[in-house]
Amino acid sequence: MSNYFNTLSLRDQLTQLGKCRFMDPTEFSDGVTALKGKKIVIVGCGAQGLNQGLNMRDSGLDIAYTLRDAAIKEKRQSYINASENGFTVGTYEELIPSADLVINLTPDKQHTQVVGAVMPLMKKGATLSYSHGFNIVEEGTKIREDLTVIMVAPKSPGSEVREEYKRGFGVPTLIAVHPENDPEGKGLEQAKAYAAATGGHKAGVLESSFVAEVKSDLMGEQTILCGLLQTGSILCFDKMIEKGIEPGYASKLIQYGWETITEGMKYGGITNMMDRLSNPAKIKAFELSEELKDIMRPLFQKHMDDIMTGYFSKTMMEDWANDDKNLLTWRAATGETAFEKTPAGSDSISEQEYYDNGVLMVAMVRAGVELAFESMTESGIIGESAYYESLHETPLIANTIARKKLFEMNRVISDTAEYGCYLFDHACKPLLADFMKKVDTDVIGKHYGEERDNGVDNAKLIAVNKKLREHPVEVVGARLRESMTAMKPIV
Ligand SMILES: NC(=O)C1=CN([C@@H]2O[C@H](COP(=O)(O)OP(=O)(O)OC[C@H]3O[C@@H](n4cnc5c(N)ncnc54)[C@H](OP(=O)(O)O)[C@@H]3O)[C@@H](O)[C@H]2O)C=CC1
Ligand SMILES: CC(=O)[C@](C)(O)C(=O)O
Numbered sequence: 001m002s003n004y005f006n007t008l009s010l011r012d013q014l015t016q017l018g019k020c021r022f023m024d025p026t027e028f029s030d031g032v033t034a035l036k037g038k039k040i041v042i043v044g045c046g047a048q049g050l051n052q053g054l055n056m057r058d059s060g061l062d063i064a065y066t067l068r069d070a071a072i073k074e075k076r077q078s079y080i081n082a083s084e085n086g087f088t089v090g091t092y093e094e095l096i097p098s099a100d101l102v103i104n105l106t107p108d109k110q111h112t113q114v115v116g117a118v119m120p121l122m123k124k125g126a127t128l129s130y131s132h133g134f135n136i137v138e139e140g141t142k143i144r145e146d147l148t149v150i151m152v153a154p155k156s157p158g159s160e161v162r163e164e165y166k167r168g169f170g171v172p173t174l175i176a177v178h179p180e181n182d183p184e185g186k187g188l189e190q191a192k193a194y195a196a197a198t199g200g201h202k203a204g205v206l207e208s209s210f211v212a213e214v215k216s217d218l219m220g221e222q223t224i225l226c227g228l229l230q231t232g233s234i235l236c237f238d239k240m241i242e243k244g245i246e247p248g249y250a251s252k253l254i255q256y257g258w259e260t261i262t263e264g265m266k267y268g269g270i271t272n273m274m275d276r277l278s279n280p281a282k283i284k285a286f287e288l289s290e291e292l293k294d295i296m297r298p299l300f301q302k303h304m305d306d307i308m309t310g311y312f313s314k315t316m317m318e319d320w321a322n323d324d325k326n327l328l329t330w331r332a333a334t335g336e337t338a339f340e341k342t343p344a345g346s347d348s349i350s351e352q353e354y355y356d357n358g359v360l361m362v363a364m365v366r367a368g369v370e371l372a373f374e375s376m377t378e379s380g381i382i383g384e385s386a387y388y389e390s391l392h393e394t395p396l397i398a399n400t401i402a403r404k405k406l407f408e409m410n411r412v413i414s415d416t417a418e419y420g421c422y423l424f425d426h427a428c429k430p431l432l433a434d435f436m437k438k439v440d441t442d443v444i445g446k447h448y449g450e451e452r453d454n455g456v457d458n459a460k461l462i463a464v465n466k467k468l469r470e471h472p473v474e475v476v477g478a479r480l481r482e483s484m485t486a487m488k489p490i491v
């Protein structure tokens with residue numbers, strides 16, 4: 001097998017990268033009908049598997065789980081996840097042959113082996129589904145011609161797929177039908193019904209492609225969503241400790257700060273997040289983020305380039321072949337950081353204080369979201385897709401850090417995302433070393449500008465506001481958020 005994307009002509013690469021149609025909510029008026037009464041079997045019951053299955057069953061679909069023999073025999077966590085939630089659990093041989101839809105929610109590293117095991121058992125004309133395009137695009141796996149291949153990819157960690165559904169909302173979702181596998185022309189209707197069953201249609205669905213999803217998803221997760229939140233957590237915490245801020249306070253400000261400040265962004269874009277600062281703090285955050293953008297832009301572009309050429313996938317698959325040596329080493333090292341090892345203190349921190357005392361964190365979020373959006377759209381990914389993958393998903397990832405710091409984030413996201421997060425973190429920390437030397441507690445840990453009045457230069461404030469509001473991520477975001485009528489507050 002070889003990288004499918006690299007076998008395409010530039011014309012076809014651009015066509016598939018550019019496939020991105022925002023679907024009108026009325027297109028989901030049939031709800032789950034296309035899958036009602038169908039036998040749906042999910043392979044794997046982990047972060048996505050369990051949470052998608054719970055939503056789909058609550059939406060009225062017939063869901064069962066098939067796990068590898070060892071998981072059943074040893075009653076592993078995945079077996080417990082499925083059985084304790086009342087689902088039927090069976091072996092491949094027991095459940096796959098009668099399945100109309102087989103949903104592969106195993107780790108990307110396992111896809112070739114899993115698909116090789118389940119595909120021979122699938123009945124003629126069944127459908128195989130993924131939630132990430134890696135196996136089809138980066139590995140070039142070929143699927144039996146009579147099978148339909150679809151993708152329903154939540155732009156969210158598995159835990160928040162369920163949490164947003166329980167709030168009566170959902171998470172933005174990309175759906176796709178693999179052009180090489182749609183023999184009966186039923187793929188799109190099934191993908192729509194599947195997306196509706198997870199609640200995705202309430203947040204927004206893009207009719208996309210396997211190529212567009214995988215290239216944007218890898219970029220978002222490696223940079224703004226996981227990489228920069230990890231780097232920012234560690235650098236901001238270490239700076240506060242260096243400057244004498246009480247460790248418990250510093251830990252709490254970061255652990256819950258990302259969730260708080262990005263919740264403001266989820267509702268009203270970067271503009272609203274920045275507007276929550278005082279005028280002097282907003283100008284300071286703007287200046288810091290402009291500097292951060294200049295420093296980090298080459299790194300964001302390198303990640304995008306390495307994803308587009310397949311170089312990232314090649315290096316990650318070398319680690320797969322080496323028993324995940326790097327992934328496991330980097331995971332252990334993250335657990336040893338001072339931020340991870342310092343419990344959040346008991347200080348009460350008001351919602352506004354997270355903004356006032358976290359100006360640097362606000363600056364990092366603005367810089368990261370804009371850079372990720374710019375790097376993606378400059379490389380052929382369409383703005384709506386880049387928005388979901390950068391701005392909207394950042395608060396969903398931040399929710400995981402609020403639960404149990406970087407440990408929880410790296411546990412819930414995919415191993416693929418975790419690997420890319422560490423790559424970015426290892427490169428970004430030294431890149432920001434000189435920048436961080438100039439940072440003091442006025443922008444992280446203490447209330448910015450408390451000691452002076454709120455006066456600012458009007459011309460400068462007008463210019464800052466204009467720059468923030470006119471960024472393309474704000475323009476496309478305002479349009480997409482109009483359809484998020486069921487969005488509920490988390491903080
Ligand atoms: N995590 C996330 O938030 C997101 C993930 N995705 C995609 O969803 C897919 C699933 O990812 P995720 O939910 O993180 O995966 P997890 O690692 O959380 O869960 C994987 C599941 O697969 C099982 N599994 C592992 N190895 C094998 C194997 N060789 N054969 C059969 N089953 C196996 C595991 O059970 P056991 O080991 O007990 O057998 C576990 O139940 C991936 O394609 C990922 O890219 C997409 C969006 C977000
Ligand atoms: C949660 C999600 O969307 C990620 C980061 O892409 C993943 O876990 O792969």
Ligand SMILES: [Mg+2]
Nearest residue numbers: 155156217221
């Ligand atoms: Mg993702």
Ligand SMILES: [Mg+2]
Nearest residue numbers: 217221414417
């Ligand atoms: Mg991913």
